[in-house]
Amino acid sequence: MGFVSEAIEPDPGSFDPAAMTQGLPSLPTGFVWRGRHLVVATVSRTWRSTKDDRGEAYLDRLWFAFTTSDGAEAVVYFDKHAKRRGERWRLYTIEET
DSSP states (O other): OEEEEEEOEEOTTOSOHHHHTTTOOOOOSEEEETTEEEEEEEEEEEEEEEEEETTEEEEEEEEEEEEETTSOEEEEEEETTOSSGGGOEEEEEEEOO
C-alpha cells in the first residue's frame, strides 16, 4: 500500500508507564486502522523529528518503524502538536508482505 498518513487508534492500556514518566509516549502494543488490528511484533527503528521556532528546536514527532504480527512493515508517528488530541497517533506507511 505504501503512503497512508491517517489517524489510528492505539490499543487502550497498551502503553509503557516507565516511558510516560519522562513525558514521552511509548509505542503501544497495537493499533486499530480501518477496522484492522495492527499488533506490534518487532520494533526495528525509532527516531525523533524537531521543528524550529525562533531559533529554538522543539520535539515535533516521535517515529516508530515495526513489523506487525501478520508480517506487514509499518511506520507510525506520535504528533506532539496535533490539533486534535484524538489524532496524535498516525499511520505514515504500511507495506504488506
